[in-house]
Amino acid sequence: MLTRCLSLILPLLALPTLLGCSGGPASPPPAPPSRESLDAIAENPGAAREQLARAIDRVFDTERVGETRALIVRRGGRIVAERYAEGFDKDTRFVGWSMSKCVTGIMIGLLVSDGRLRLNESAPVPAWQRSGDPRGEITLKQLLQMRSGLRHAELADPPHTSHTAQMLFLSGRDDMAAHAEAQPLEAEPGSTFKYSSATTIILSDLAGHALTSSTDPERRRKLVSDYLRTRLFEPAGMDSMVPEFDAAGTLIGSGTIHASARDWGKLGEFLRHKGSVRGAQVVPRRWIEFMRTPSPRNPGYGAQLWLNRPQTEGPQVLFPGKAPEDLFACMGFLGQYVIGSPRQKLVVVRVGHTQIEEFPALRDTLGDLIALYPES
Numbered sequence: 001m002l003t004r005c006l007s008l009i010l011p012l013l014a015l016p017t018l019l020g021c022s023g024g025p026a027s028p029p030p031a032p033p034s035r036e037s038l039d040a041i042a043e044n045p046g047a048a049r050e051q052l053a054r055a056i057d058r059v060f061d062t063e064r065v066g067e068t069r070a071l072i073v074r075r076g077g078r079i080v081a082e083r084y085a086e087g088f089d090k091d092t093r094f095v096g097w098s099m100s101k102c103v104t105g106i107m108i109g110l111l112v113s114d115g116r117l118r119l120n121e122s123a124p125v126p127a128w129q130r131s132g133d134p135r136g137e138i139t140l141k142q143l144l145q146m147r148s149g150l151r152h153a154e155l156a157d158p159p160h161t162s163h164t165a166q167m168l169f170l171s172g173r174d175d176m177a178a179h180a181e182a183q184p185l186e187a188e189p190g191s192t193f194k195y196s197s198a199t200t201i202i203l204s205d206l207a208g209h210a211l212t213s214s215t216d217p218e219r220r221r222k223l224v225s226d227y228l229r230t231r232l233f234e235p236a237g238m239d240s241m242v243p244e245f246d247a248a249g250t251l252i253g254s255g256t257i258h259a260s261a262r263d264w265g266k267l268g269e270f271l272r273h274k275g276s277v278r279g280a281q282v283v284p285r286r287w288i289e290f291m292r293t294p295s296p297r298n299p300g301y302g303a304q305l306w307l308n309r310p311q312t313e314g315p316q317v318l319f320p321g322k323a324p325e326d327l328f329a330c331m332g333f334l335g336q337y338v339i340g341s342p343r344q345k346l347v348v349v350r351v352g353h354t355q356i357e358e359f360p361a362l363r364d365t366l367g368d369l370i371a372l373y374p375e376s
Helices: 002-022 035-039 049-059 097-113 140-144 163-169 176-181 197-211 217-233 261-272 285-291 356-371
Strands: 067-075 078-084 257-259 328-332 336-341 346-353
Touching: 035 049, 049 067, 049 078, 049 356, 067 261, 078 261, 097 140, 097 197, 097 217, 097 257, 097 261, 097 285, 097 328, 097 336, 140 197, 163 176, 163 197, 176 197, 197 217, 257 261, 261 328, 261 336, 261 346, 336 356, 346 356
Parallel strands: none
Antiparallel strands: 067 078, 067 346, 328 336, 336 346
16 A cells, blocks of 8 residues: 555656756746835835835836936825935936926916816917918817827927927027917818927917916016916925926926926826815816826827827837726926826836837836736
8 A cells, every 4th residue: 555655646746846847947036126126115015015126126227228317106195115316316306308298288277277268269379360370270179189280390300300409499499489389280270199399388378378468578487487386386285396488488388397206296196186185176177187088189198198098100108908098197208207097096207318219118117117006
């Protein structure tokens, strides 16, 4: 009997060895996470600590994703991870580049709720109101959803020939709105999606006109700054936010609002909570819902806000299929991100300097970090 039992047991004992041999050498265990990333994580981060630390290390991997200067992860309104590169800290103000467009979109919502602008009516650009000018058909809503039909090239080769570069840095820099508003139509208003920083400059100019009839640059700067501060920045606790203006006094709302990484995170929380801060509704809830609703011409874009849906054309910019559909993002040049995921109660901020060829790796890396968090 003993001999028979041994004959059955011995082959089973050998099975793990045989299985190991059949697959070749076993994979080495993953490298331990860095002390910097482990120390960056708070208690109870909502995800496995070592996995999260490794994901943070990958965000700071300069060989793959470029230079990351700050990363913040907020879960349920609380900072659960915060790491900075050398030379940067919680008090550093970072330029948002096109993340600034989200601030402009919220400002327009406040002006609409005040009755100073109307969403579905012709955008009140003085230069378009002449009889027979087809640009007079462009609505405020179409501008917000990047479907104005105006001629625009966001990027070009060589870079200085793009309309964006001409407007921000070259011939249009002293009066950016005049440069943007002088462009002719290249498509029927509302018919096509075209991402355009010039469109957001037009929105910024409309905000200035809504607050004052004065053309004095200093007065325009002061009134728009005070409006943003009292109606948005202070109520949302974003005390470090600093907007820039051009020489004509127009807010450069397409790209040069500066803030700490923590305050960019508060912007994400503001959008995640649909304009509510500690129970107080700062901007109407339906306006944030509008910003987070797919544009008729691109389901991957809302109103001055990117959405986690497939793009109508070009590469994917977020994580459709990998993260919840209601995820959204404010995104800026060189890899700036404020990502909000309501179902995960999550906000992720990444600021840094990433070249275009590194974008796919950065996007995938951020997507992997977000995937560590379950939907609530």
